[in-house]
Amino acid sequence: MDAIPPAAPPAPSASPCHGGRDTFDAAARAAGKTEVMDQLMKDYPRGPHDQPQSMCPAFGSLRVGLRMRRVATILSGSACCVYGLTFTSHFYGAKRTVGYVPFNSETLVTGKLFEDIRDAVIETAKPEDYDAVIITNLCVPTASGVPLDLLPKEINGVRIIGIDVPGFGVPTHAEAKDVLTGAMLRYARHEAEQGPVARPRNYKEARNVCLIGELFPADPVGIGQILAPMGLAAGAQAPCREWRDLYSALDSVAVAALHPFYTASVREFRAAGRNIVGSGPVGVDGTAAWIEAIGLAAGVPESQREAARQAVLPAIRGALAANPIKARITVSGYEGSELLVARLLIEAGAEVPYVGTACPRTEWSDPDREWLHAHGCHVQYRASLEQDLAAMREAKPDLALGTTPLVQKAKEMGMPALYFTNMVSARPLFSIAGAASMAGIVAAQTKGRERFGRMVSFFEGVGTADGAGYGFREKPVDPPGFRDRQRKLRAAKAKSEEAVGT
Ligand code: SF4
Numbered sequence: 001m002d003a004i005p006p007a008a009p010p011a012p013s014a015s016p017c018h019g020g021r022d023t024f025d026a027a028a029r030a031a032g033k034t035e036v037m038d039q040l041m042k043d044y045p046r047g048p049h050d051q052p053q054s055m056c057p058a059f060g061s062l063r064v065g066l067r068m069r070r071v072a073t074i075l076s077g078s079a080c081c082v083y084g085l086t087f088t089s090h091f092y093g094a095k096r097t098v099g100y101v102p103f104n105s106e107t108l109v110t111g112k113l114f115e116d117i118r119d120a121v122i123e124t125a126k127p128e129d130y131d132a133v134i135i136t137n138l139c140v141p142t143a144s145g146v147p148l149d150l151l152p153k154e155i156n157g158v159r160i161i162g163i164d165v166p167g168f169g170v171p172t173h174a175e176a177k178d179v180l181t182g183a184m185l186r187y188a189r190h191e192a193e194q195g196p197v198a199r200p201r202n203y204k205e206a207r208n209v210c211l212i213g214e215l216f217p218a219d220p221v222g223i224g225q226i227l228a229p230m231g232l233a234a235g236a237q238a239p240c241r242e243w244r245d246l247y248s249a250l251d252s253v254a255v256a257a258l259h260p261f262y263t264a265s266v267r268e269f270r271a272a273g274r275n276i277v278g279s280g281p282v283g284v285d286g287t288a289a290w291i292e293a294i295g296l297a298a299g300v301p302e303s304q305r306e307a308a309r310q311a312v313l314p315a316i317r318g319a320l321a322a323n324p325i326k327a328r329i330t331v332s333g334y335e336g337s338e339l340l341v342a343r344l345l346i347e348a349g350a351e352v353p354y355v356g357t358a359c360p361r362t363e364w365s366d367p368d369r370e371w372l373h374a375h376g377c378h379v380q381y382r383a384s385l386e387q388d389l390a391a392m393r394e395a396k397p398d399l400a401l402g403t404t405p406l407v408q409k410a411k412e413m414g415m416p417a418l419y420f421t422n423m424v425s426a427r428p429l430f431s432i433a434g435a436a437s438m439a440g441i442v443a444a445q446t447k448g449r450e451r452f453g454r455m456v457s458f459f460e461g462v463g464t465a466d467g468a469g470y471g472f473r474e475k476p477v478d479p480p481g482f483r484d485r486q487r488k489l490r491a492a493k494a495k496s497e498e499a500v501g502t
Helices: 021-043 058-066 079-091 105-110 112-124 139-143 173-194 218-230 243-250 263-271 283-297 302-322 338-347 363-374 385-395 404-412 420-424 431-447 449-459 482-499
Strands: 071-076 098-101 132-137 158-164 208-212 233-238 254-256 328-333 351-357 378-380 399-402 417-419
Touching: 021 139, 021 158, 021 173, 058 071, 058 079, 058 132, 058 173, 071 079, 071 112, 079 098, 098 112, 105 112, 112 132, 132 173, 158 173, 173 243, 173 263, 208 218, 208 243, 208 263, 218 233, 218 283, 218 302, 218 431, 233 243, 243 263, 254 283, 283 302, 283 338, 283 363, 302 431, 328 338, 328 385, 328 420, 338 351, 338 363, 338 420, 338 431, 351 385, 363 378, 378 385, 385 399, 385 404, 399 404, 399 420, 399 431, 404 417, 404 449, 417 420, 417 431, 420 431
Parallel strands: 071 098, 071 132, 132 158, 208 233, 208 254, 328 351, 328 399, 351 378, 399 417
Antiparallel strands: none
8 A cells, every 4th residue: 555645735725717826836836746837837838828718728638638549537626627628528529438536625635635546546447448547637636736646657557647737837728738748758758768568550660750739630641741752751640549659659760849839748759869840841931941851850861852842842832822812811829830820821822910829939830930920920929818809900800710719809890700729720731731721711701701790780789798698588778877877976986086185
C-alpha cells in the first residue's frame, strides 16, 4: 500500500472560470504543485487575457485521450466541470466512457480523494482492455495539490499517466492537448530508451516526418505528396490515435510543428534528437519555404528539394489562380492554425488586415508572422475576444472568420461571418487541396451580405438588451413610465451628490 499523501489544504471556493486565478495558483503552490505551475507558466506564457475565453481548457486533453484506441480517461474535478466536459465530448461524438472520481470537502481535505483516484485507476487498468489510463486533475484537485505523481507508473503493464490541467495554468484547450501529448511522448520516449518497444500497427519502413497537430484527414495525404520527391513520407501524427504510434512519432527523421503551440511535445522530440520545423505548406510561398526547411532538417540534397518544388508549386499556383478570393476578411480563432489560414487567404487574393489567435507566440509560427507582417496583416497572439471584436469593427470586413461570440456579434452587425472551428478547420488547408478549398465558402458567404443587412433591419430592436428572453408574444414594450421614473431618480441622485460640500 502506498503512503497516503499529506492532508490537502481546504479547497478554494471561487471558480477560476469566473476569476480567482491568483488564489488558485497560490493554493496549488502551497499544496506542493510549484514545479507543475512553473512548468505550465513557462510552456504556456500569458498574454493580454489571463483567463480562458473559450471552453474549459481541459476539453483539449480530454479529447486527445478519448480519440485514442485502448486508452481510458478519468477526470477528477467538480461535478459541474465534469458534467460540462463530458457533455461537450459526447456532443463532439466521443462515444466513449469518461471516468469520474468525485470528491467532497472531506475527501479533499483528508487526502481520501487521492486514495479514491488510486482505487479507480487500479480498477480500470486491465491489460485486456487498455494500454494506458489517463487521469486528469481539473482546477480544484490541482489547487488542492492532489499528487498524481504518487500514483503507480504502471499496473499490470497498463501505463498510468497523471496530468494537471487547471484553467488557471493552461490558457486554452489547444494547449491542453499539448499537456497530454507531451506527457505521453515523455513516457513513450523513456520506454524506447530502455529497450525494444511494440511495432506500430501500420508502420512503414520509410524516412517519416511526424506531423504535429490535429489535421483534416486529407492534409496528411497532400503533405505526403509533397514529401515523396524528397524520399520522405508523412508519418505518425501527434496527437496519436494509438499508444504504439507514439514510438513511430519519436522515430521520425524530422518533425513538422504544423500547429505551433505544442511546446511540451516539441521538448520530447528534441530530447529524442529530432529537428523541428515550423510553419506549414500553405500557398506557393509557404509551401516553397516549408519544402526547403523540412528538406534541410531531414538532410535531403538540393536536387531533391528542387524536384519537390517542381512537382507541387505549379499546381498550387494554378489552384489559387482558378479559385481567386476578392474580399476583405478578418481571422480569429483558438485552433492554432489561424496564421496559416490567413496566409492562404492572402495568396488567393484576399485582403486580411487582422489575424488574432488565442494561442501564444512561439518560434514555430515566426515564419508565418513575418510573412503576414510583410503583407500588411496585424498578428495578435493571445488575442482576447475584445481585441478580435475591435479589429472586426474597425476593419469592417466582407467576411469575419472567428469564434462563436465573434460570429454572433458580426451577425448582429449585419456582417457575414463563419465559425472557424466548424467551417474552416473542417476542410483541407495544405498543398494543392488547401489552395482550392477556401474560395467556395468565402464566395457563398460574402454574397449573402445584403441578406444580413435586411435581417438586421427586420429584427431591429427586437430581443435585445432588457427586451431579450422567451415568452413575449408581441414586440416587448417597457412598463409605462418606468424609464422616465428611473431617469428622474438618477438625475435627483446626481444632483444631491453634487450638492455635498457646497
Ligand atoms: S475545470 Fe474547467 S470548467 Fe472547471 S473551474 Fe476549471 S476551467 Fe472552469
